[in-house]
Amino acid sequence: MxxxxxxxxxxxxxxxxxxxxxxxxxxxxxxxxxxxxxxxxxxxxxxxKKAMNEALEKIKAELMLLGFISLLLTIGQTTISKICIPAKAGDIMLPCKKAHDVEKEDSDSQRRLLWHQEKVVWHRILAGSTVDNCSKYKDKVPLISQSGIHQLHIFIFVLAVFHVLYSVLTMALGKAKMKKWKTWEAETASLEYQFSNDPSRFRFTHQTSFVKRHVGLSSTPGIRWIVAFFRQFFRSVTKVDYLTMRHGFINAHLSPNSKFDFHKYIKRSLEDDFKVVVGISFPLWFLAIVMLLLDVYGWYTLVWISFVPLIILLIVGMKLEIVIMEMAHEIQNRTSVVKGAPIIEPSNKFFWFNRPQWILFLIHLTLFENAFQMAHFLWSVYSFGLKSCFHENLAFTVAKVIMGLALQFLCSYITFPLYALVTQVS
Structure with missing residues (x-):
């Protein structure tokens, strides 16, 4: 005006x-x-790089979807803010305490009261430039105010951007992890490797390095899950694991003496998996909506749900290590003498429901939930400040952010490359 x-x-x-x-x-x-x-x-x-090009197309599709959401929110901003609901409906499932509840706090809650006073001043300033169309009705409030729609607009943008950034970071760290494997791949052309894996050489199965690493204590039910838990942090993939899986893959799909570049193949496989995790599917958008719905003051939804990605990722990492152990046990149970290098027979039976792609789905879910937590933190800080009701326990908020960054590193540098390797012999 x-x-x-x-x-x-x-x-x-x-x-x-x-x-x-x-x-x-x-x-x-x-x-x-x-x-x-x-x-x-x-x-x-x-x-x-066909897979990476397809992943880029998914990113472009997400940007286009984000543009449509932005356009709809912009066009419908005035119309949505004119929708009125009963005041009682506007007082339930709030992410922060009501003003009169804050005023009832004792002297120990003075910090919250000061924050409330700052918010009142801010709302008065905003009211000077925004007309409340529901004020003319008795006991009616807007469904969402124009400022609320603007803040929601910002959150959706931050969420989409962070998911893409986290996915790209996952790919970058995964390839950094695989650089170590390139050295092992180069060793397969050496005379020493060819001698140690001479097809005419016989050895007892329990004397092979791969079987010795994964049997013994790790074969005890219950204890092997503990071993798998710690192994995913320390030497999740050793040279003997990589070379044994390489030999099993070549024996199953190519000629035994093939000069196949298994490392290059694994990198391509990682790129194929990347084009899956980079997308935000409808179920993930629905999950984001549910988490926003349940972010009610006193429920601490975003507190306990922040541990879900960590639990999922630890279980996935343990399962992948268990799969390698079961491969070693199968070799030992199949024969007592190995000719040349031990051979892994590809099979999906080691995975949940015989479906390795379930693990990829859980990795995808973990990345999205972690991106949601970080996006919500930065959005709340940008929109309301670090001392808002979203961060009443600042120490816990800082711990949650640190845990999220550590979780991203664990998923990108350890779990994701491990999945790409193990599933090639399934």
Missing amino acids: AGGSSGDLSLEVTPTWAVALVCAIMVIISVMIEHGIHKLGKWFQTRQ
Whole structure:
């Protein structure tokens, strides 16, 4: 409105140079991003990285979906804010305490009261530029105010961006982990490796390095899960594990003396898995909506749910280590003498429900939940400050953020590459 406050001027009284400048900046940034994505896609095509190109297409689809959500929220902002609901319905399932509840706190809650006073001042300033269309009705409040829609808009954007960033970080750390495996791959061309794996050489099964590593104490029911728990943190994949799985894969799919580059194949497999975890499917969007729904003050939903990704990832890591152990036990039970290197027979029976892709789904779910937690933290800090009701226990908030970063490293550097390796012999 032309007669509104200086902070809420319409384009009728806004300098044309200011409008043109803002539009130019937005257009330039958008064109640069679009051009960069196009160049990256061309580079993937030149390098014949089909999976990475498909992953890039998924990212572009997410950006387009984000654009539609942004457009719908922008267009419907005024209409949605005019929808009125009963005041009683507007007082239930709140993420923060009501104002009168805060005022009832004793002197120990003075910090919360000061925060409430700051929020009252902020709401008064906002009320000067936003008309409450429901105030003319008795006991009616807006479904969502225009400022609330704007904050929701920001959260959805931050969530999508963080999921993509976390997925890219997962791919980068996964490939960094696999650089160590490249050295082991190069050793397969050495005379020493060919001698130790001479097909005419016989050995007792229990004397092979792979079987010795995964039998013994680790074969005891119950104890092997404890061994698997700690092994995923320390030497989750050793050289003998990599070379044994490489030999099993080549024996099952190629000629025994093939010069196949197994390391390169694993990298391609990781890229195929990446194009799955980079997307935000409808079930994951639904999960985000459910978590927002249950973020009610006193329920501590985002507190206990922050441990869910950690529990899932630890179970997945243990299961992958158990799969390797079961492969070693099968070799030992199959024969007492090994000719050449021990051979793993590919099978899906080692995985839950005979479906290795269930583990990939759990990794995908873990990455999304972790991205949700980090996005919600940064969004709440940006929108309401670090001392808002979302962070009443600051120490726990800091611990949750640190745990989220550690969880991301564990998933990207250990669990994801381990999954790509183990599933190739399934």
